[in-house]
Amino acid sequence: MTKYDVIVVGGGPAGSTAARRAAQKDLHVLVLDKAEFPRVKPCGGAMRQYGVDSLDFKIDEVIQRRTYGPRFFSPSGLEIDLTVDEPDGVMFMRDDFDHLLLKKASEAGAEVREGSAVTKVSEDQTGLTVTTKDGEEFRGKYVVGADGINSVVAKSLGFYGGWSGNSAAVAIELEAEVGEATVRRICGVPHDKEGMAFHIYFGPVPYGYLWCFPKRSILSFGAGCDQSRIKAIRPLFMKWFEDFKKQHDIDPEIVSDTAARLPYSGAVKTTVKGRAILVGDAAGFANPFSGEGIYMAIRAGIHAAPALGRAVKSDDPTYLRDYEKAWKAELESDLKVGRDVAKLMFKSEKNMETILQLGHKDDYIRETMYLMISGKESYKVLKNRLTKRILMKHPRAGLSLYI
Ligand SMILES: Cc1cc2nc3c(=O)[nH]c(=O)nc-3n(C[C@H](O)[C@H](O)[C@H](O)COP(=O)(O)OP(=O)(O)OC[C@H]3O[C@@H](n4cnc5c(N)ncnc54)[C@H](O)[C@@H]3O)c2cc1C
Known part of the structure; x- marks a missing residue:
């Protein structure tokens, strides 16, 4: 059986980035993802410019809009315009963005297997065995758990049991086809015909917010709030959405309607255990205030690669601790203050x-x-x-x- 240096479970932003960066270090990398790409991922698809700048390739082909900052709306309906003169963020559809990132991992030399749902990971003295739903087994010296909030890697290896109480948010994401002119009418900024503001609404859901994000001809609506503060988020979201449609005189075709949970940082005690590390949502890296997780996922992938490189070259798993030190130095304070x-x-x-x-x-x-x-x-x-x-x-x- 081939023994990979690194098996990455999950090919979202965290896994693809870790795989690309590890392959660039000449490590023998396998990525296993349960989905066939492009795949749907419930997400607003907003990323700030520093996320774009973190990547070592251009993403222009998937950018649907450049954004000039937010407009906030208070519970009483007051508008606080926080837009600026220069674009400082982007909007994309996650199916396009994640597919591009996975292709970039493959281009760098990582072997990618889609449609491979991992069901179990077990560790012994010399490495790990990763088993898929189809009964295939893969051997790796190290494993990266990049398999999102319901991480099989985390559960199999005893990192944690799940996300209870206030450790996660529940969120809805709805894509509405409204046409480019309507996107511009609702989210446009005066100084750039193509550029947009993104809208955040406070009040209609407890402990969280709602959003309206501009894509090319789609408006993406959503709501997220602490899962422990609400029985059902959908009725509150739908009431707000019906009011929004009346207020803006739109009757859009709904092209996608999904829901998912989002882990808040702070609940995962360790991101390194034996020969495995956790990155992105599997490690609980979403910002508890903004709900932003894509940037943290990418940064986690970037920090993972050097530690994996050292661990492989020296055959010493203790080098994985460098990963935890690196992400903590960069991200921990913002996540805590968030x-x-x-x-x-x-x-x-x-x-x-x-x-x-x-x-x-x-x-x-x-x-x-x-x-x-x-x-x-x-x-x-x-x-x-x-x-x-x-x-x-x-x-x-x-x-x-x-x-
Ligand atoms: C409704 C909603 C809106 C959001 N909006 C934004 C936003 O606008 N901006 C932002 O920055 N963040 C947003 N987030 C957060 C963001 O989506 C996540 O933080 C981000 O996707 C984390 O990336 P990841 O690579 O860690 O995990 P994921 O993107 O979840 O990728 C995990 C991958 O693992 C695969 N996988 C899962 N289980 C297995 C298995 N058993 N075997 C093999 N593969 C598996 C999945 O198919 C998937 O491809 C939002 C989240 C939600 C729920």
């Missing part, structure tokens, strides 16, 4: 309204909010800056957030 920001912002509808009202009337707060959403500065610095400004300039409103 959780704090979510706690304060999503605490109540009153808090959402107060914070957004402050952003509406205070330019400094509005600019800081934009920096947080755009990822141009660390969450920690921005959270401190916001707290100080609110307590100094708006003490009554500021104190009311904590009551």
Whole structure:
């Protein structure tokens, strides 16, 4: 039986990136994904510019829109325009984007097997055996668990049992064909006919938000909230969506309607165990405030490769710890502070309204909010800056957030 240096389970952004970067280091890499690509992935398909910049190839062929920042809408309907003069993010359909990333892993030399659902992973002294639904077995020196929120790798190897309580969000994603002119009418920005703003709505769902994201001729709508705070998200989402359709005078054809869970960072105690590591959603890398996970998945894949390279070359699994050190150094603080920001912002509808009202009337707060959403500065610095400004300039409103 062939023994691979690395078997990557899951060919989403985390797995494809880890596989490409590991193959570029001359490692013998196998990617197993249960799906046939292009495959549907429930997702808003929004990524900030620094995600694009992290990749070592161009993604222009899959970009549907360039975005100029968000417009926020408060529970009372107040609009806070956080758009800027230059595009700072992109929108794509996940089936196209993920397919491109997987092809890039293959181009770099990784062997890719689609339609291979992994059911079990077991470890012994010299490596791991990965078993698929069809009963095939593959041997690897190391395994990367990139198989998303329901990770078989994580469960098989005892990383964790699942996502209970407030460790994950539940989310709905609906794609509506409205035509290019309507996308422009609703999300357009004045200075670029093709560029767009993306819209975020606070209030109609507890502990989370709704969105309207512009694609070429499609508007992608969705809602996400902490799974422990809600019995059913769909009725709230549908009520909001019906109001939205009336308000904007649209009657779109729904081309896709999906739902999935999204893991919040902080629940996974370790991302390295024996000869295996977890990346992306399998490791719980989504930002608890923004729900953003694609960028973190890509970064995890990038950080995984050097550690895997060292572990393979020295035949020493302890080098995998370098992966955990590297992602923590880059991402941990923002993910932690993201959780704090979510706690304060999503605490109540009153808090959402107060914070957004402050952003509406205070330019400094509005600019800081934009920096947080755009990822141009660390969450920690921005959270401190916001707290100080609110307590100094708006003490009554500021104190009311904590009551
Ligand atoms: C509704 C919704 C909207 C979102 N919107 C955004 C957004 O706009 N921007 C953003 O940044 N993030 C968004 N996210 C989060 C983002 O989608 C994830 O964080 C991201 O996809 C994580 O990438 P990944 O590679 O870790 O996992 P995934 O993209 O989930 O990929 C996992 C892969 O593993 C495969 N797999 C699973 N099980 C097995 C198995 N047993 N055997 C073999 N293969 C397997 C799957 O087929 C899949 O291809 C959203 C999430 C949801 C639920």
